[in-house]
Amino acid sequence: MIRIENVTKQYPGNPRPALDNVTLEVEKGDFVFLVGASGSGKSSLMRLMLREDVPTHGSVHVLGDNLATISSRRVPFFRRKLGVVFQDFRLLPNKTVAENIAFSLEVIGKSRGLIETAVPDVLGLVGLEGKADRLPNELSGGEQQRVALARAIVNKPAILLADEPTGNLDPATSQGIMAVIDRINQAGTTVIMATHDKSIVNQMQRRVVELSGGVIIRDQRSGGYEVKA
Amino acid sequence: MRWGFVLSEIRQGLRRNMSMVISVILVTFVSMTFVGTALVLQLQIGQMKNYWYDRAQVAVYLCDAISPQTVCPQGESSPDVKAAVEAKLKSPTLKPYIQNYYFENHEQAYKQFQQQFKGNAVAKYVTANQLNETFWVKLKNANDGEIITESFTGQAGVEQVRDQRTYLDQIFSILNAASLTAISIAALMLVSAALLISTTIRLSAFSRRRELGIMRLVGASNFFIQLPFVLEGVVAATVGSLLAVGTVTGLVQFFVQGFLAQQLPFTSFVGIGDALLVAPVLVLAGMLLAWFASLFAIRRYLRI
Numbered sequence: 001m002i003r004i005e006n007v008t009k010q011y012p013g014n015p016r017p018a019l020d021n022v023t024l025e026v027e028k029g030d031f032v033f034l035v036g037a038s039g040s041g042k043s044s045l046m047r048l049m050l051r052e053d054v055p056t057h058g059s060v061h062v063l064g065d066n067l068a069t070i071s072s073r074r075v076p077f078f079r080r081k082l083g084v085v086f087q088d089f090r091l092l093p094n095k096t097v098a099e100n101i102a103f104s105l106e107v108i109g110k111s112r113g114l115i116e117t118a119v120p121d122v123l124g125l126v127g128l129e130g131k132a133d134r135l136p137n138e139l140s141g142g143e144q145q146r147v148a149l150a151r152a153i154v155n156k157p158a159i160l161l162a163d164e165p166t167g168n169l170d171p172a173t174s175q176g177i178m179a180v181i182d183r184i185n186q187a188g189t190t191v192i193m194a195t196h197d198k199s200i201v202n203q204m205q206r207r208v209v210e211l212s213g214g215v216i217i218r219d220q221r222s223g224g225y226e227v228k229a
Numbered sequence: 230m231r232w233g234f235v236l237s238e239i240r241q242g243l244r245r246n247m248s249m250v251i252s253v254i255l256v257t258f259v260s261m262t263f264v265g266t267a268l269v270l271q272l273q274i275g276q277m278k279n280y281w282y283d284r285a286q287v288a289v290y291l292c293d294a295i296s297p298q299t300v301c302p303q304g305e306s307s308p309d310v311k312a313a314v315e316a317k318l319k320s321p322t323l324k325p326y327i328q329n330y331y332f333e334n335h336e337q338a339y340k341q342f343q344q345q346f347k348g349n350a351v352a353k354y355v356t357a358n359q360l361n362e363t364f365w366v367k368l369k370n371a372n373d374g375e376i377i378t379e380s381f382t383g384q385a386g387v388e389q390v391r392d393q394r395t396y397l398d399q400i401f402s403i404l405n406a407a408s409l410t411a412i413s414i415a416a417l418m419l420v421s422a423a424l425l426i427s428t429t430i431r432l433s434a435f436s437r438r439r440e441l442g443i444m445r446l447v448g449a450s451n452f453f454i455q456l457p458f459v460l461e462g463v464v465a466a467t468v469g470s471l472l473a474v475g476t477v478t479g480l481v482q483f484f485v486q487g488f489l490a491q492q493l494p495f496t497s498f499v500g501i502g503d504a505l506l507v508a509p510v511l512v513l514a515g516m517l518l519a520w521f522a523s524l525f526a527i528r529r530y531l532r533i
């Protein structure tokens with residue numbers, strides 16, 4: 001599903017690589033937490049999986065595509081198979097909840113008919129029934145993140161990449177978001193989530209990959225945020 | 230392809246950047262008017278060349294009583310001189326180049342002059358013997374004027390040989406310079422139009438950068454992302470080009486046909502047909518310009 005081999009990522013003007021000879025394999029249906037201190041390379045790794053960036057050395061295979069050789073014309077079609085959420089939600093402030101989700105389908109050419117059924121469905125899935133016509137600034141942070149999740153999964157992606165999705169939320173709200181992500185994973189979507197949230201990782205007991213200075217220092221089948229001594 | 234969606238995006242873009250869009254329209258309008266005028270002028274020059282080169286003749290002016298002593302020491306040329314000139318025109322050396330020729334005596338020259346300058350003050354003062362007797366030579370190829378000029382210049386009894394073509398060439402070189410000037414101004418204007426279009430599109434893209442970011446994230450194709458921006462530029466430029474077409478057509482219709490053609494009835498002028506020939510060139514050029522300028526501007530937002 002995802003195979004990262006001997007990947008090194010060096011940003012220009014920075015002698016220390018953000019990722020240093022990283023090898024990682026993720027199976028279909030996995031739920032992977034990426035943990036590690038700030039600057040350890042979590043976001044860099046996710047950007048490579050999304051083909052927002054290319055590695056300096058090594059290869060990245062995602063869903064059968066070799067992201068080093070994929071033509072830039074095919075990248076958009078590759079991305080349709082992935083869903084992404086970020087810490088800062090990235091909603092369009094002048095569009096309603098339903099319009100925000102519909103927008104992501106419109107721009108990949110989905111038909112009006114499909115959009116009209118898919119949007120209410122996915123809103124139900126993330127627990128936002130009845131909020132379809134609200135604007136983002138009329139929602140709480142947790143609700144906004146649910147909209148972002150809905151947008152990420154409305155096209156039924158095989159992989160969900162979440163970069164600190166609970167980073168701006170209080171613990172109780174984070175629990176709600178994690179419940180949604182867990183449900184998405186249960187439905188068969190592979191989830192990769194970068195987080196600093198100790199209690200979530202400890203509670204979920206899923207696979208944990210820990211980065212430090214761009215190197216994987218731990219890859220545990222079902223672990224906690226820190227290795228218990 | 231969701232055309233309704235694309236159209237609403239274009240409409241929003243045009244509305245959001247109203248003042249920039251208007252300036253794009255104006256700049257394309259002015260630059261395309263210059264381009265169109267230059268093209269019409271070229272057509273006009275071509276048409277006049279055809280017309281006048283066809284009629285251009287070489288005049289062999291014979292000496293008369295008032296010719297300067299230096300060239301015509303013997304005064305009014307005798308019938309012998311005329312016979313000599315005519316014999317030379319008929320000779321095998323010159324004959325192949327000549328289509329026809331005719332002789333114009335003082336009286337005929339006077340009549341011709343009176344007709345040409347009817348109503349002009351000079352017509353009253355000129356007398357028949359002030360006008361040279363002339364052999365008018367029409368060449369098969371207007372470019373061969375030199376041959377006649379060289380053969381007769383300096384011949385006894387010939388005051389001067391004049392190729393009308395050389396006058397025409399002067400006029401055409403002035404017209405050409407005017408058309409070149411219009412083209413250079415047009416080129417400068419086109420550069421500024423292209424820059425303005427790409428600035429406008431860049432602003433438009435900047436004001437929609439959130440949307441662009443999300444479009445890229447969810448996998449909208451580059452073509453789909455570009456389309457509203459490119460069409461936004463193309464729509465504005467097309468409006469400008471159409472205004473230019475209107476102006477050029479109006480110029481031809483009201484200034485050239487309505488005024489010049491009335492003032493100078495013996496000249497052939499470009500007509501509405503020529504203006505319509507130029508129209509698609511202008512519109513197409515405006516569209517292509519906007520297409521490339523917009524693509525260039527939006528490229529940065531598509532880098533993956």
Ligand SMILES: Nc1ncnc2c1ncn2[C@@H]1O[C@H](COP(=O)(O)OP(=O)(O)OP(=O)(O)O)[C@@H](O)[C@H]1O
Pocket residue numbers: 011012014017018036037038039040041042043044045
């Ligand atoms: N675009 C960039 N240009 C240069 N250096 C970068 C760039 N992006 C990240 N880096 C560097 O790469 C290293 C890893 O950054 P990255 O964002 O992957 O860390 P992270 O684990 O996501 O951190 P955080 O937990 O704070 O989000 C850092 O040292 C950072 O300064």
Ligand SMILES: [Mg+2]
Pocket residue numbers: 042043044163194
């Ligand atoms: Mg990060």
